[in-house]
Amino acid sequence: MKSGFIALVGRPNVGKSTLLNTLVNAKIAIVSDKAGTTRNTIRGIYNRQDVQLVFIDTPGIHKPSHELNTRMNKLAYSELMGCDVVYYLVDATQAFGKGDQLIVERLSKIEQPIFLLLNKTDALSKEAIGELLMQWSQRLHFAEIFPISALTGYNTSDLVETTLNYLSDGVAYYDTDAKTDASTSFQIKELIREKILYYTQQEIPHSVAIVLDEYKKSGNTINVSATIVVERSSQKGILIGAGGKMIKRIGTAARKDIETLLGDHLFLQLYVRVEKNWRDNPNKLYQLGYLDIDDE
Numbered sequence: 304m305k306s307g308f309i310a311l312v313g314r315p316n317v318g319k320s321t322l323l324n325t326l327v328n329a330k331i332a333i334v335s336d337k338a339g340t341t342r343n344t345i346r347g348i349y350n351r352q353d354v355q356l357v358f359i360d361t362p363g364i365h366k367p368s369h370e371l372n373t374r375m376n377k378l379a380y381s382e383l384m385g386c387d388v389v390y391y392l393v394d395a396t397q398a399f400g401k402g403d404q405l406i407v408e409r410l411s412k413i414e415q416p417i418f419l420l421l422n423k424t425d426a427l428s429k430e431a432i433g434e435l436l437m438q439w440s441q442r443l444h445f446a447e448i449f450p451i452s453a454l455t456g457y458n459t460s461d462l463v464e465t466t467l468n469y470l471s472d473g474v475a476y477y478d479t480d481a482k483t484d485a486s487t488s489f490q491i492k493e494l495i496r497e498k499i500l501y502y503t504q505q506e507i508p509h510s511v512a513i514v515l516d517e518y519k520k521s522g523n524t525i526n527v528s529a530t531i532v533v534e535r536s537s538q539k540g541i542l543i544g545a546g547g548k549m550i551k552r553i554g555t556a557a558r559k560d561i562e563t564l565l566g567d568h569l570f571l572q573l574y575v576r577v578e579k580n581w582r583d584n585p586n587k588l589y590q591l592g593y594l595d596i597d598d599e
């Protein structure tokens with residue numbers, strides 16, 4: 304069988320997680336319109352007769368402002384080492400800048416085939432795409448260049464077929480009916496964070512981490528209680544909202560998605576707690592599941 308590991312890397316907000324979900328046809332990774340959504344590596348598994356592709360979503364590579372961000376960048380770069388193919392995604396609607404220049408320099412040092420994926424081409428004219436193809440082909444030697452739309456799925460089937468040409472015969476690394484290796488508790492925490500990313504603004508979604516306090520099945524209902532960790536008491540106030548309106552809104556939206564994930568009725572309780580500057584505290588980062596790559 305053909306199998307292999309494909310790392311999805313790029314700047315924040317370019318559509319890596321959207322592409323992961325499109326490729327495996329399931330909601331595995333959370334998505335938002337705010338840069339810095341993905342904080343961990345997340346595997347999505349594509350299975351069909353004699354084929355298993357393990358796609359690895361990574362945090363967007365960016366200028367780090369906290370220890371959390373430094374760890375996110377390290378995680379992303381670390382996936383370049385073990386993979387068979389790299390998908391380097393760029394947002395075709397955004398101008399080339401310093402951030403991408405740094406990634407290109409890093410990619411110039413690796414040996415694996417690199418596919419440049421010009422994403423969000425649904426928002427561009429054919430002429431604009433043609434122009435970008437020309438410019439990008441001069442920046443680095445890419446094994447392949449694909450204009451795609453992770454959102455509509457445009458060109459993603461061709462992308463998968465072409466990827467197979469770069470893989471050798473191998474074994475199935477996961478069960479052939481698995482779509483991810485992410486744990487249920489990780490996915491629950493991520494879905495709560497996704498709603499916070501959706502409903503809150505500016506620094507708040509970035510200052511939040513989720514702790515799962517309880518996950519218990521009783522009869523037809525699953526009881527989940529979780530704590531939203533924030534950095535400052537002012538953030539706690541905003542997250543709870545006047546009369547508890549905001550936390551209720553987040554809880555209702557998260558409950559729906561978690562019920563879809565688990566296929567069961569859910570009773571969800573959310574709490575908010577302040578842990579000052581957790582994003583720069585190695586102990587707290589560790590407890591919240593954001594390990595330093597060197598710890599592993």
Ligand SMILES: Nc1nc2c(ncn2[C@@H]2O[C@H](COP(=O)(O)OP(=O)(O)OP(=O)(O)O)[C@@H](O)[C@H]2O)c(=O)[nH]1
Binds near residue numbers: 317425
């Ligand atoms: N128009 C358009 N929008 C897209 C496409 N792909 C992703 N988006 C949007 O771009 C935004 C970012 O998408 P994500 O998939 O979260 O991006 P990401 O690269 O995983 O971002 P980080 O996790 O922050 O690194 C979301 O609002 C998506 O809906 C696309 O092909 N076309």
Ligand SMILES: [Mg+2]
Binds near residue numbers: 320321332360362363
């Ligand atoms: Mg992402």
